[in-house]
Amino acid sequence: MARRANKEIGDLICATKEGVQGLSIMVEVQSLSKGYGALLAVDDVSFAVKQGEIFGFLGPNGAGKTTCLEMMEGLRKPDSGKVLIKNIPVWPEPGKIKKIIGVQFQSSAFYEELTVQEILQLFAAMHGGKLALPELDALLEMGGLSEKRRAYTGTLSGGQKQRLALMTALVNKPEVIFLDEPTTGLDPQARRRSWDVIKELQTSGKTIILTSHYMEEAEYLCDRVAIIDYGKIVALDEPKKLIDKLGEKTKISFTSSRPLDGALALLPGAEVVKARSGEGQVLLAQDQGQAIAALLEAARKEGVTIKNLQVSVPNLEDVFLALTGKELRD
Amino acid sequence: MAFIALILANTRMQLRNRSSLFWHFAFPLLFMVLFGLIFGRGQGTLNIGLVSTGSAWEEHFRSALSQVEGVNFTAGEQNLLLEELKDGNLHVVAAFGPSAAGQMVEVELFYDPGEMLAGSTALAMVKGTLDGIARVVQQVPPLFSIKETGLAAEGLTFMSFLLPGVIGMSVMFSALFGTAYPLVMEREKGILRQIKLTSVKTAVFLSAKAVGMTIIAFLQAGIIITIGVLLFDVRIKGSLAAAALVVLLGALMMVALGLVVSGTARRVESVDSIANVIAMPMMFLAGTFFPIETAPGWLQSAAAVLPLTYFNNALREVLVRGEMLSGVLSPLGAMALWTLVFVALAAHLFRWEAAKNQNGRPSQAAKK
Ligand SMILES: Nc1ncnc2c1ncn2[C@@H]1O[C@H](COP(=O)(O)OP(=O)(O)OP(=O)(O)O)[C@@H](O)[C@H]1O
Numbered sequence A: 001m002a003r004r005a006n007k008e009i010g011d012l013i014c015a016t017k018e019g020v021q022g023l024s025i026m027v028e029v030q031s032l033s034k035g036y037g038a039l040l041a042v043d044d045v046s047f048a049v050k051q052g053e054i055f056g057f058l059g060p061n062g063a064g065k066t067t068c069l070e071m072m073e074g075l076r077k078p079d080s081g082k083v084l085i086k087n088i089p090v091w092p093e094p095g096k097i098k099k100i101i102g103v104q105f106q107s108s109a110f111y112e113e114l115t116v117q118e119i120l121q122l123f124a125a126m127h128g129g130k131l132a133l134p135e136l137d138a139l140l141e142m143g144g145l146s147e148k149r150r151a152y153t154g155t156l157s158g159g160q161k162q163r164l165a166l167m168t169a170l171v172n173k174p175e176v177i178f179l180d181e182p183t184t185g186l187d188p189q190a191r192r193r194s195w196d197v198i199k200e201l202q203t204s205g206k207t208i209i210l211t212s213h214y215m216e217e218a219e220y221l222c223d224r225v226a227i228i229d230y231g232k233i234v235a236l237d238e239p240k241k242l243i244d245k246l247g248e249k250t251k252i253s254f255t256s257s258r259p260l261d262g263a264l265a266l267l268p269g270a271e272v273v274k275a276r277s278g279e280g281q282v283l284l285a286q287d288q289g290q291a292i293a294a295l296l297e298a299a300r301k302e303g304v305t306i307k308n309l310q311v312s313v314p315n316l317e318d319v320f321l322a323l324t325g326k327e328l329r330d
Numbered sequence B: 001m002a003f004i005a006l007i008l009a010n011t012r013m014q015l016r017n018r019s020s021l022f023w024h025f026a027f028p029l030l031f032m033v034l035f036g037l038i039f040g041r042g043q044g045t046l047n048i049g050l051v052s053t054g055s056a057w058e059e060h061f062r063s064a065l066s067q068v069e070g071v072n073f074t075a076g077e078q079n080l081l082l083e084e085l086k087d088g089n090l091h092v093v094a095a096f097g098p099s100a101a102g103q104m105v106e107v108e109l110f111y112d113p114g115e116m117l118a119g120s121t122a123l124a125m126v127k128g129t130l131d132g133i134a135r136v137v138q139q140v141p142p143l144f145s146i147k148e149t150g151l152a153a154e155g156l157t158f159m160s161f162l163l164p165g166v167i168g169m170s171v172m173f174s175a176l177f178g179t180a181y182p183l184v185m186e187r188e189k190g191i192l193r194q195i196k197l198t199s200v201k202t203a204v205f206l207s208a209k210a211v212g213m214t215i216i217a218f219l220q221a222g223i224i225i226t227i228g229v230l231l232f233d234v235r236i237k238g239s240l241a242a243a244a245l246v247v248l249l250g251a252l253m254m255v256a257l258g259l260v261v262s263g264t265a266r267r268v269e270s271v272d273s274i275a276n277v278i279a280m281p282m283m284f285l286a287g288t289f290f291p292i293e294t295a296p297g298w299l300q301s302a303a304a305v306l307p308l309t310y311f312n313n314a315l316r317e318v319l320v321r322g323e324m325l326s327g328v329l330s331p332l333g334a335m336a337l338w339t340l341v342f343v344a345l346a347a348h349l350f351r352w353e354a355a356k357n358q359n360g361r362p363s364q365a366a367k368k
């Protein structure tokens, strides 16, 4: 029942997809699909990204974000569908877009015996260019790595490595930048800093496509987000609008001594988003008064104790929950 | 541009990596010195024990043998001498029995069959000497007039024989492991994928690695030759430029073989076993330390076409036998042929990306 309701919301949100047209389109994805054996990792995905936009992919582990990104970067061959970057088809000749894209992988490794600046210079050279000293300085400054320029990459912390990966994605001055979970594993301060860098890149006219597990990140950074689950885009819009779709509803969350799922399904005016979870159960209610009264009544009848009852305004996290029935991170 | 930058980066990495420095340079050096200490010196001296029995023949024997260079005598009681023999201090112990007119003199010879080289040499020498004494005493005219012309022995001491082999072996191990190991690691860590996204051509990327390994091969050869000449009296007869060309071709051949190994190995751990399976038998069969003339014929024929055999032979001919390049064209041609075969195979096997297993990407697994 919950899933059926989710689908309706999904369809509603997808309808706004056409709103993109008009501005110059930098990246266009048409009916992209990719399977691994029986598993459809990316299932008929279409969207377009405007120049200068920050576009986010949100989805739980295994949703197909990385697979989708790598087909756009020319690293994985799609089973079907098309990717156009600046109107250049990525397949079958991915070599053609190398000069206009920059890529940060979900996890990056470097030559450990080279220093930070040597890595940047090497990558610039492999891209066929040369990093002039002021450019190098600016890049190091931007990544907050100025002090580490002579440090061997083997000695960098995880967060510093992430930032170096972001900087190596920029050495060829790309127009489109792909960032696969650029802030996963960073402390809150480092995450803020990466956000600033990404915003700065946008200001300088770059188009950015990123993936994330963090709702607050998507809300803060992305002009539009696509919520992806089981390889399909279930919603695509501006973060604000996605939340507004749930706006009239109230989020009710609680924990109980015993799961209440049978009784919950029968509550008037409430929709179960998440039941049977250690961290608690979540309802989205049209009429919070009615829903809470019914919930307490049901609990009394079943002899179940309700604890930690909370009523709140939904955020993007709840949109995700409503659409996929899952938390972004498990 | 990318080519130069990659060569620079590769060289830096090799020089900054302690364990690769050890394998490239300290290991062959250690090898030369150890082999030199074991075989280089003392090979000429044969220590012969003579049991003092008071036999008249003892003096004959001693004076006959003392004309041979490098023979040391120790006289004493049989028990003590046999102890010395067991300890490895003596190579042969001879004991003359009592001599009565008209009867043969019994000579008992003790030796250690474990001491293969020196033991049997000493034994043969003692027997030859006894024969010689007999002929003189019985006044038998010599049947053969022997004129000795030691061809191979002309300046080719054991260390001279060994030196080109050590160069061949070192270049093989360094180029094989030094190419395959980092490449598989880079692939497993996802560094190669990242490089795949740049404009650098595969051939340029791999050639830069080959250049780096060739530089290392030259340094190795230089160090080994220097040690050989300074410490072990090895005489370099051929032209160093010709030797450099042989080393260059050998290094390229081994790099290409390393590329084949890196194409075959799916993970870093398998590089060791694959490369060792290739390198170890080749090291022994290619006549690195000793000629394999005593091996069965089929094994010799197989050994004759091994890449390292051609490399060792060409280098030995040029470096210590003073052969011109024109004299080693056939091993050089064979090396070039092997190189082409390896390059073709490697090009077929080369992958930028790690093979995926069912559990997902290794890069992800490594992270979590
Ligand atoms: N090379 C592969 N072989 C087989 N299955 C794969 C391969 N790569 C990905 N998959 C599967 O495809 C699905 C999508 O994977 P993908 O890496 O695209 O997910 P993701 O959204 O990036 O997840 P995460 O948030 O964990 O990074 C997963 O079920 C994954 O196991």
Ligand SMILES: [Mg+2]
Residues within 6 Å of the ligand: A065, A066, A067, A106, A180
């Ligand atoms: Mg991913």
